[in-house]
Amino acid sequence: MVDRYLIVSLGSIGRRHLKNLRILRPEAEIGVLRLHSSARETDLPEGADIQFFKIDDALRFSPTAAIVASPASTHLTVASSLAKAGIPMLIEKPFSDSCTGLDELIETAKARQLVLMVAYNLRFLPSLGEARRLIKTGAIGRVLGVRAEVGQYLPTWRPTVPYQRTVSAQRAMGGGALLELSHEIDYLYWIFGLPTRVSAVGGHYSDLEIDVEDMVSLCLEYDQSRCLAHIHLDLLQRSTTRSCKFIGTEGTLVWDGIADRLDLFDAASGTWQRIETDLCPDRNTLYVDELRHFLDCVSTGCAPAIGADAAYDVLAIVDAAKASMSGNCSVMVKGYGKY
Template sequence: MERIGVIGLGSIATRHRRNIRQHFPSACIISMPARGLLPTNQKRVENADQLVESVTELMRCNIQCAIVASPASLHLQHAQGFIKAGIPVLIEKPLSASIEDAYELAKLVHENHTRVAIGYCLRFLPSSAVVKQVINEQRLGQLYNVSIEVGQYLPSWRPDIDYRQSVSAQRKCGGGALLELSHELDLAQWLLGNLTLEHAILRSMPELDTDVEDCVDLLLSNSSKVIAHVHLDFLQRTPYRRWRIVGSGGSLEWDLILNTVTTISLSGKKEILYSAPEWDKNQMYTQQFEAFICSSYNKEKPLATVDEALSIIELIEAIKRYPLIQTTN
């Protein structure tokens, strides 16, 4: 891999450039700001060998693949040229901020047969593979219900900036808990199959003072009538990310932050199937990128495909038909 383009100058783009430099030290990394505006303070962009202002200019650099790490509302604008030119693209999650852009991206991928993956990197967490194996082997018997909860305090995500100015806090940029925390929805469909929305409650709490949903509760079901309760929020000061799966043969508890998986038998006996709290989670991103550059259309897993990411946007579109409740103190 000799020439790689990275769109975006935010934290995730910075991570991608750093990882590329470490794993492909001789590669030329060409960076483009999400809105095409080069830094005015002449501050050096970390791990960028060259800066350009547009996708057109980036494509003239003869890049071999591109990473689109811009706001979701710009994903179509930034990715379509690469897709039409047959240049492989890794698009950060979510696929887009709107259903219209998502459909257009999927259409372009199928028409041009370009390799495109979506950055749902939690699939590369080792404990994710363990949970998937347990479910596939039916070690919990018939599944009854699943409880999924993630909570992260939005102001703590990027403490060096005003969170109100971040993409996550602005509806027009594709913010809100549904899109920003859609990892949980992707994992749920990857592990349980396509999900149907039964009910949703969307709230915007006064504490954060944003125009997006910062607290979401969902009731979902799959074709086997497994019920999934999903809670997403921007409010919990102590980060929380856990699953509990209950079946006829026992239950499973999964802590994604501690990277641990524990089963509980019908008699109450606990067995730790996997525990690696010290595992470097940056490896999710490096393994995802390595899988992306080595993959073909016949070997996508566990990479998230465009069609899988589109199904998440379709689910979110259905959820957003429910009213946003503006709560008061």
């Protein structure tokens, strides 16, 4: 029997998933659901076998699995329908635009034993994975502080579309620096777990025609391990940057996500050394590896690398940061199942 897959929405990330899915599953039937598209029924996207304009029609397609690549503000509604129909899914990051309503979705997926994965593809970057391994094995001692930064100029992010029309620029679609650049929050959660509290400042500082925050600085405080992590997010930097410095009792580890490089300072010897890792040949490799992992989980029933509980916790940190910005105060983080 031929496998069937459904891709929800065909923005830039949806088209990327469509192309990669066709490579990984060349014989599969691939349908696309275009809920808010002006395309005609005759405008079948390259790589797709069939398209739908209503979710009920897509459900009757009976997909083996689905990829939800629509705006974050639509994730909960779409994913809930898919979960109730028993369809495993990969949801593009972030999980949703807030934690509200996600508990029921997660419980439905657990009750149906569905694979529910959220697409934080930096977890598939070898240099970042090696940074995590070194930290976990004590290569720089106990980590006391972290400084993560990511920045990219929004108008050049998706050059084929006016930036004002992109998801990133619109609050109603789940845009803004906190949600769109939440990879940094996810990988620090992956390494250190859920922080105790969050404090954040930020807002709309530029002349960009957007109704969301374009720059945020947040601090994650970990009481148990006595660690302070600072994250800077912005949609403003003309020179794209992504990096993280981990400050430990026995050394320092510096990850450069743009150069795909990892350097370690050893306090005992007083020297720096380059840590050799497998290089990522191109950005799309991360998406392919992520999708391959999801498909393998669907086939085997194994738990995905980024499950719903973890993705909820990442979003809980985002929600706490927004509450901190609004109330000008530090906010306790309530992760999944913590009330």
